[in-house]
Amino acid sequence: MNIQFKKGVLELIVLVSVNKKDMYGYELIVEVSKIVDINEGTIYPLLKRLTNEKYFDTYLTESNEGPPRKYYKITNLGRERMEELVNHWSVFSESVNNFIKESVVND
Amino acid sequence: MTKKKFLSELEERLSVLSDEEKQDIINEYKDIIEEKVRNGKTVGEAINDFGDIDELAKEILKAYKINPDYSQKSKDGEVLGKIESGIRKIANALAEITEQIISEVKSNNVTVEKVFEVVIKVFILLIALMVLKWPFYLIHGIGMSILEVGYQPVETILFIIWGTVVWTTYFILSVALFFIFIKKEMETHNNEVTKVIKKEKTIVKKEKTVVKTEVKEKNKAEAKDPEVVVEKETNIKPENSKKNNFIPNIFKVIIGICFLFPLVAINIGLFGAISVVIYLIIRGIEIYGILIIIIGLIFIFSNLYNIFYNIVVSKKKLYMFPFAIGMVLITFGGLMSFNYFINLNYYDHMPDIKLESKTDTYTRTFENELNIINYSSNNKIKLVADNSLEDNVVRVEAKYYNEYIRIGERLDRDHYRNESYLEFYPKTKWRLNKLINRFINDLEKNEVYNYKELFNIDVTIHANEKTLKLINVD
Numbered sequence: 001m002n003i004q005f006k007k008g009v010l011e012l013i014v015l016v017s018v019n020k021k022d023m024y025g026y027e028l029i030v031e032v033s034k035i036v037d038i039n040e041g042t043i044y045p046l047l048k049r050l051t052n053e054k055y056f057d058t059y060l061t062e063s064n065e066g067p068p069r070k071y072y073k074i075t076n077l078g079r080e081r082m083e084e085l086v087n088h089w090s091v092f093s094e095s096v097n098n099f100i101k102e103s104v105v106n107d
Numbered sequence: 108m109t110k111k112k113f114l115s116e117l118e119e120r121l122s123v124l125s126d127e128e129k130q131d132i133i134n135e136y137k138d139i140i141e142e143k144v145r146n147g148k149t150v151g152e153a154i155n156d157f158g159d160i161d162e163l164a165k166e167i168l169k170a171y172k173i174n175p176d177y178s179q180k181s182k183d184g185e186v187l188g189k190i191e192s193g194i195r196k197i198a199n200a201l202a203e204i205t206e207q208i209i210s211e212v213k214s215n216n217v218t219v220e221k222v223f224e225v226v227i228k229v230f231i232l233l234i235a236l237m238v239l240k241w242p243f244y245l246i247h248g249i250g251m252s253i254l255e256v257g258y259q260p261v262e263t264i265l266f267i268i269w270g271t272v273v274w275t276t277y278f279i280l281s282v283a284l285f286f287i288f289i290k291k292e293m294e295t296h297n298n299e300v301t302k303v304i305k306k307e308k309t310i311v312k313k314e315k316t317v318v319k320t321e322v323k324e325k326n327k328a329e330a331k332d333p334e335v336v337v338e339k340e341t342n343i344k345p346e347n348s349k350k351n352n353f354i355p356n357i358f359k360v361i362i363g364i365c366f367l368f369p370l371v372a373i374n375i376g377l378f379g380a381i382s383v384v385i386y387l388i389i390r391g392i393e394i395y396g397i398l399i400i401i402i403g404l405i406f407i408f409s410n411l412y413n414i415f416y417n418i419v420v421s422k423k424k425l426y427m428f429p430f431a432i433g434m435v436l437i438t439f440g441g442l443m444s445f446n447y448f449i450n451l452n453y454y455d456h457m458p459d460i461k462l463e464s465k466t467d468t469y470t471r472t473f474e475n476e477l478n479i480i481n482y483s484s485n486n487k488i489k490l491v492a493d494n495s496l497e498d499n500v501v502r503v504e505a506k507y508y509n510e511y512i513r514i515g516e517r518l519d520r521d522h523y524r525n526e527s528y529l530e531f532y533p534k535t536k537w538r539l540n541k542l543i544n545r546f547i548n549d550l551e552k553n554e555v556y557n558y559k560e561l562f563n564i565d566v567t568i569h570a571n572e573k574t575l576k577l578i579n580v581d
Contacts, residue, residue, distance in 0.1 A: 025135055026142040041158035042166055044135065049170035066141055070134075 006038050010046060012089055015074065015082035018056065024069040047072060055081050110140055113154045120164035123173060132167060200290060207293065225292065232288050236281050242364050247273045250372070259558040260542045263535060268379050272372045359419045367419060370412040377405050392550045396444025403436030453555045462561075465509035470502050471518050473527035477501065479568065479580045480530040486564050488580050493569040500574065505531055506565040511538045514564055533562040 010032070017023060017031050025047065029040055050056045055078030060068045074082070108116075114133050121129050136157075143153035157163050250273065254265040384398045410429035417425065479488055496502060507514055512533040519528045542558060549556055570578060 025139050026146075029139075039158045040156045041163040044132075044139075045163070045166035045170045048132065048167060052170060065145060067138060069138065 006036050007042060009036065009089075010038060010042065011050070012082070012085045014043070014046060014050065015055065015078060015085060018072050018074045019079060019082055022071045022073045024061075024071050028072070050078065054078075108151070108154055110137070110150050110154070113140075113160070116160055117164060120160070121167060123168070124171065128171075197286060200286065200293075204289065204293060228288070228292070232285070236284065239280070239284075240277065243273055243277045246364075246368065246372075257557075257559060259562060260539060260546055263539060264383075264543075268376060269372075272375050272379075276368060276371065362415065363419050366415045367412065370408060370415060373408050374405065374412060377401055377408065381405070387547065387550070390547050390551075392547065394444065394447060396440045396442070396447060399440030399443060400437050401440075403433040403440060406430070406433035406436065450553050451555060452553060453557075455557050457558055457560045458549070458554075458556045462508045463510045464506055466504050466506045467514065467516075468502065468504050469516060470500060471529065472500050473518070473529075473577075474499065474520070474525070475577070476526045477578045478526060478528050479566070479578065480528055481581050482530065482532045483563060486531070486566065489565075489567045490575055490578060490580070491567055491569045492572050492575055494571045496569060496571045496574070498571065498574055499577070500570065501529075501578070502569040503529070504567040504569070506567075507533070507563070508561055511535075511542055511561050531564050531566055533564065 013032055013035055014028065017028060023031065025044065028047070029043055032038065032043060033040075047056070051058060051072070054075060056072045057075055058070050058072055061071055063069045114137060117136065118129055118133055121132060124132075140150060140153045143156070144150060148156075247270065250269045251266060254262065254269055256262050256265070381398065381401050384394060384401060387394060388398065406429045410426070410433070414425060481488060493502070503516075505514055505516070512535060515532050515534050517528075517530045517532075519530070520526075521528065542561070546555075546558070568578065
């Protein structure tokens with residue numbers, strides 16, 4: 001998969017993941033890596049951006065091991081953004097899939 | 108790289124951000140590294156997972172909608188800072204290279220082919236540097252012909268400054284290209300290594316998925332398989348994108364040589380001129396107007412440089428006001444120096460001064476024909492018959508002002524055309540400072556003389572009548 005492609009989908013995956021439950025940075029990486037193999041370096045800047053754009057809120061929680069963790073929580077604005085992206089994705093993937101199916105049949 | 112070093116380097120690259128934001132980011136990364144270490148990774152592995160630190164910093168800055176190139180420049184705005192960071196980068200690069208070479212040799216990753224590849228690439232680079240020298244010869248030549256004002260001692264000073272500027276720039280460019288080459292070489296090498304690692308990873312993944320299918324989830328395994336294929340495609344991609352960049356890069360290099368380099372040269376030249384003017388002012392010649400004009404020119408040419416720099420390298424904010432400031436300064440300075448120039452008397456000859464002159468005598472033998480090459484149109488060349496001399500022998504007397512110059516003389520034989528050439532040319536005796544003092548003394552009296560004659564040579568050639576017919580004067 002093309003890097004730009006991955007980056008585009010990454011935002012969607014991160015939004016969906018955090019929507020499911022509040023997460024801290026490392027947890028998110030583990031979660032996202034299950035779906036796409038992507039350079040970790042690109043995930044934190046993305047989190048930063050999503051926070052700056054008010055899609056995420058952050059809060060600190062004490063952890064049993066080590067220092068307190070910074071959790072990311074989705075905002076209403078973030079949820080709207082997620083729904084928008086999910087919509088785009090469904091329409092897009094469906095049309096691509098249909099196109100491939102038709103092309104293969106025609107072959 | 109240690110955790111501390113990684114964090115401090117990251118912090119340095121993010122210095123445009125406010126302290127609070129920076130601290131927030133640094134803490135986040137610190138936590139992640141610690142978390143990974145708790146989960147069984149080494150610090151080195153955890154840091155390597157972030158990829159290239161420069162790319163990482165760029166991505167973070169992009170999240171703040173900051174142009175990463177701009178931030179780096181404004182950060183190291185001062186020349187000293189730039190030099191310092193440059194040196195640090197070079198030192199880091201060298202350290203990383205040696206580190207890598209040692210580890211490579213240890214892990215037997217270096218093959219004979221790879222060494223050959225590098226050697227050939229270095230060879231090509233050296234040839235490229237030689238080819239690059241040609242435009243510099245051209246620029247040097249063009250500059251020389253523009254600066255040929257026919258007016259001493261200014262001309263000699265200009266030639267010296269111009270030569271230094273051109274060849275220093277060439278030298279710096281060569282060194283810079285060499286380092287860029289090394290960095291690229293390292294990057295591609297790193298990519299190759301990571302590719303190998305990635306391939307290993309995908310194989311492991313495949314095995315895992317096979318196990319999974321045996322246990323339960325057939326569907327998931329199928330979903331993962333296309334990803335493995337996809338992984339291989341990504342590996343091919345970077346080379347393609349490199350090719351696409353090639354043509355605009357050539358365009359940029361051409362702009363760089365045709366515009367950026369002359370602009371840099373002009374700016375350096377202007378700073379040279381400013382130091383000359385300041386020196387003259389200290390010596391008591393009140394040319395403040397010219398100083399202001401030059402400062403105005405620096406404003407204008409630096410801004411022009413910025414504009415072309417933007418075209419070639421990156422985009423940053425452009426300003427028009429330096430042009431306005433420059434124009435105002437030039438006008439103001441021009442008005443100020445107007446009076447000065449009106450009061451200045453220019454004489455296109457030397458002042459009436461007593462100069463010591465010297466006559467050198469040579470005897471030379473030649474075959475067939477002798478061509479006398481006249482170095483300067485002001486040189487006087489006289490032919491005198493002297494039948495006491497033997498055939499094909501000339502006695503040459505060269506008279507010149509030995510207080511300021513010495514002369515060079517060269518007898519060459521052109522074997523192809525079967526002719527001989529005799530040439531005289533002035534060599535400065537490094538008495539230029541003496542001449543400059545004279546020039547400044549004249550300026551104090553509001554007088555400017557052309558000392559070109561000082562470099563002239565009176566040549567008298569004695570030969571017998573038969574031989575004289577074989578001598579041509581150009």
